[in-house]
Amino acid sequence: MKIALDAMGGDFAPQAAVDGAVLAAQELAGKAQIVLIGQESAVRPLLEQHGDAAATLELVPASQIIEMGEHPAKAYQQKQDSSIAVGYRMLHAGEVEAFCSAGNTGAMLVGAMFSVKPVPGVLRPAIANFVPKLHGGMGILLDVGANAECKPEMLEQFGELGSLYAQYVLGISNPKVGLMNLGEEEGKGTTLTQAVHQLLKVNPHVNFIGNIEGRDLFNEKADVIVCDGYTGNVMLKMAESVYDIMAEKQIRDPFFDKFNYEAVGGSPILGINDNAIIGHGVSTPVAICNMLLQGYQMAQSGISDQIKNTFKS
Amino acid sequence: MKIALDAMGGDFAPQAAVDGAVLAAQELAGKAQIVLIGQESAVRPLLEQHGDAAATLELVPASQIIEMGEHPAKAYQQKQDSSIAVGYRMLHAGEVEAFCSAGNTGAMLVGAMFSVKPVPGVLRPAIANFVPKLHGGMGILLDVGANAECKPEMLEQFGELGSLYAQYVLGISNPKVGLMNLGEEEGKGTTLTQAVHQLLKVNPHVNFIGNIEGRDLFNEKADVIVCDGYTGNVMLKMAESVYDIMAEKQIRDPFFDKFNYEAVGGSPILGINDNAIIGHGVSTPVAICNMLLQGYQMAQSGISDQIKNTFKS
The missing domain is CATH 3.40.718.10 (Isopropylmalate Dehydrogenase)
Incomplete structure (x- = not known):
């Protein structure tokens, strides 16, 4: 190979x-x-x-x-x-x-x-990134910037793509797919997230666990976190800045050290x-x-x- | 009073x-x-x-x-x-x-x-939140959830509202207004952020410094950070989770301690x-x-x- x-x-x-x-x-x-x-x-x-x-x-x-x-x-x-x-x-x-x-x-x-x-069959490929989970392992966040603006069907597919990656590359069986939103309740969010919620809910290829919030990025709720490329990009760069600030302050911690992009090295195009x-x-x-x-x-x-x-x- | x-x-x-x-x-x-x-x-x-x-x-x-x-x-x-x-x-x-x-x-x-x-004259009030700045002081982020979905003119007004708050309540003279985006270049972003960029650029009431990125939330680039309520809500909750994780790990730091919502106590409706x-x-x-x-x-x-x-x- x-x-x-x-x-x-x-x-x-x-x-x-x-x-x-x-x-x-x-x-x-x-x-x-x-x-x-x-x-x-x-x-x-x-x-x-x-x-x-x-x-x-x-x-x-x-x-x-x-x-x-x-x-x-x-x-x-x-x-x-x-x-x-x-x-x-x-x-x-x-x-x-x-x-x-x-x-x-x-x-x-x-x-x-x-x-x-x-x-x-794939409407738009996505760039995926990895997020360390507080109690071990990695989650996958997509899209992080290939598609600033998304249609509902694109985000639905990001859920499928991320799910396959989590399963076959990260070795997570039956990965939990969460939709990034501003509230957990089904009706919350933008026109986009509301529509995506309905699509993912009935999609047989994903284990959709519903909406998640910004505070759930690093916890165990979801292995695959779905959002548009604008939001994913903002979150990714914010997480990187937290790592940079901690590095500047010489705060070392095994969990936060995993925020370091070096640990995974790159973002796959899925x-x-x-x-x-x-x-x-x-x-x-x-x-x-x-x-x-x-x-x-x-x-x-x-x-x-x-x-x-x-x-x- | x-x-x-x-x-x-x-x-x-x-x-x-x-x-x-x-x-x-x-x-x-x-x-x-x-x-x-x-x-x-x-x-x-x-x-x-x-x-x-x-x-x-x-x-x-x-x-x-x-x-x-x-x-x-x-x-x-x-x-x-x-x-x-x-x-x-x-x-x-x-x-x-x-x-x-x-x-x-x-x-x-x-x-x-x-x-x-x-x-x-105000199209939609916004909920504002405060973000600690790495080298001291506070910035203001809005909207953080009153309006999940926004029209360009709403975000333009959020820039004006945040600017007034920064000036009259936080005491920042000529506050720098930044638009949260996925890249610094003028043409970057969604239809929404591209339109807002053009509006803020010619708005005489704000000191618009252009697009900023997720990594700029805590640095000195902007005092007022403008985004739609969905994005602001995700960022706010993500920042809160970083504080919670650090608290759980008993990592203490004067900067990260300011992430604690207790320090400001609440979010004004502007x-x-x-x-x-x-x-x-x-x-x-x-x-x-x-x-x-x-x-x-x-x-x-x-x-x-x-x-x-x-x-x-």
Whole structure:
């Protein structure tokens, strides 16, 4: 099995990318090979610094880079030899089983939509993120920004997508799906959440437990938390800021330490035909390594086939 | 000056209400008088327990109670001698300068809308909440739940209302108004946030600093944070849960301690003709006391006149 990494993506690329890839290669020795995609002249010397530890890594050349500030769709179209475009081509061709990048988020989404494409039946793929649970384990929150504005049927599908991920990748049996709302009662909320509540209530593919509130993000009520991309993005960034503030204050706690994005490394795009993960722009080698391990777990679990089967009907 | 308190409102009423009122009476001695509204047979004995400390408190009888679980509009209409209905009547009649309750939030909103009424020109009053700022002071977040669904012009007005409160009650000159969004760039967000951005940009009454993100809630970027009631409610409850988790873990920190709702005691309803504050259902005596002090500050500042003058034109 091969897991690909955009060696040029992220604020500290290619150094952090190469270092993280070497860490992941050690973890995945005998199970998967890491494929780095990027400018040979920049990446090769960094690999050589690692000596034997980098021996199993493969380097696929890509001459161009999509910068963080570039217009995603335009850059993706114009830079067909960029590390992101090459990565998606390899993913689509089945040459790698997962593609990870800490680069331009928008370009990663564009590639997901136009190269590997959404699974037939999925209205809109979503970006998922992980939330630590107070009494252990992880929950999954989606969408966190792919779709600022959503129709009820999209959120219903986010519930299904998150449920499949929780089941097949996180190993949670019969995951509880909660709808983020401003009150627990069925009639509460916006036109959107009221409509989604009715859809999820009768959806046979999910274990819908009803509305949850902002205070339930970290507790045991739901394993899968469904919301529109605007709300999910606000919540995610708020949680990150809490971690940053605690780090600044040097408050250490095993639970709050799990807020650190490094621990999971990246956010999968769910509802597309292959496994793609978007990392944080500031990704460190540890974050890159964990993103690659997550890519391996996704590929290993067969999650994208599970999604295809579910939405086939 | 008289500040009224619903003695029957909150999970621990009337005990917590009376104890909190006595604390506030001491703080406000010589400046304002506390008026308790509630069932005489329940409140009088509690007041007597406080002896001389309760001597300045006035008790206005109200025979009925709107329970926490009751339908707000129906209960408000049917229970005209409830502590909430009597409180609003006194407020509207000018017999008290502010009315505070930790009781049924919906009934407090109903009373605000139908008894003291919105300020002419205000489309929809909002519930505001306070957020501690990392480097000192408080910011104001609105709406946090009065209006789950909003039109652009409502959010524009929330910016104006929050700005006036920040200026006249919190004493922040030229408060910075930020729009909660999923990215900083002007074009980002939902149809709603994009439209609100354009309105606030040209609004001469506010110092609009543009879009802010979830990570900016606690930093210095904005003093007034504008969002729809659904999003604000989710953020508020999420912040409260962080405080609860830290308390459970016995992590103490001066900044995070300010997340405690007790520190401010209540959420003002902004955009109505008088000063009304809604307290947390679980309000302790300290929370009740701080809610009353906030009511005094609002009355003292003349904020509701400032709002009337601004929206008159």
